[in-house]
Amino acid sequence: MTATSSPPLVLPTAQDQTAARGALLHSGNAGVVVERVGQLRAEFRSEGRQFARELAEYLNTHYADIISVFVYEETFGTKDRLHWLMHLKSLHAYEQLIRMGTADEGWRDIILRERIPAERGGGAWDRLFLDGALHETVLIPSTFGMYGTSESTPDSVTAEDGAATFVVPTAQLQTDVPVEQQLNSTTCGILMHRVAELKYEYRAEGRAFARALCESWNRVLAGHATIYLYEEAFGQSDRIHHFIHLKSLSSYYTLMGVRATSDPATREVFTRQWISDEKGGGGWDRMFVQGSLCDLALTPQHWGMYATKAGA
Incomplete structure (x- = not known):
């Protein structure tokens, strides 16, 4: 056969x-x-x-x-x-x-x-x-310097009516992958929502790691997945959100492959010492509240899912 x-x-x-x-x-x-x-x-x-x-x-x-x-x-x-x-x-x-x-x-x-x-x-x-x-849950695209995580005033701060105003760049500007090659919430087959809470003492280092992870994976996963980083505007302080847009459910295997690869450029983000010696040193795993990382996969709703009736 x-x-x-x-x-x-x-x-x-x-x-x-x-x-x-x-x-x-x-x-x-x-x-x-x-x-x-x-x-x-x-x-x-x-x-x-x-x-x-x-x-x-x-x-x-x-x-x-x-x-x-x-x-x-x-x-x-x-x-x-x-x-x-x-x-x-x-x-x-x-x-x-x-x-x-x-x-x-x-x-x-x-x-x-x-x-x-x-x-x-x-x-x-x-x-x-x-x-x-x-x-x-209200999410705003993350950018460097948000919520006092920069030692200097970022370029995204402008003066308006005498007060400093933060201009938030959109998430598609977090990566140098061309916009037309990016997946988003309207074009992906699966949207994976990853939530994690940073320890306050490592809030700046944690955001730097999260953005580096986005950029590293966006480059190597182009065509399979696109990852954006967001912050809660009203809610738990220092809880960050990744939207991982997968082309399909089986694209998760590609995500696993990238995580397991021995390519130095890909693994460097996970092996880098993100925490300074003055703070005790350490990698990305020290920056998060233990047990706070959680993933949820979402499928765009379509009529007939789970044997439900279609709309009129």
């Missing part, structure tokens, strides 16, 4: 969720990324996904100049837990969106509409989710 292999399964990416045309905001060009997580009730798993996609598409088509929103599911983790990634131009854009609650009738219709049939108890979107399960 001759062994044959099945053709690779190509799943839709997040950009396929929207009919919006023109430039989309994504993890590479957004000034702010807000991750909203919600746990659906199992009995309303289809209705909840329909609501999530409808809400995202309304923003994508009516506020395309300031926000792009996409929905993801946990590849491995808690089932029926949805993740919205809201890509905003800036925090100013979020202030504009706050007005929707009272001024945008289309938005209010989506929020107030009955989504559960009477024979199942009736109700709007609030019945679709577990109480207290909605949670948001």
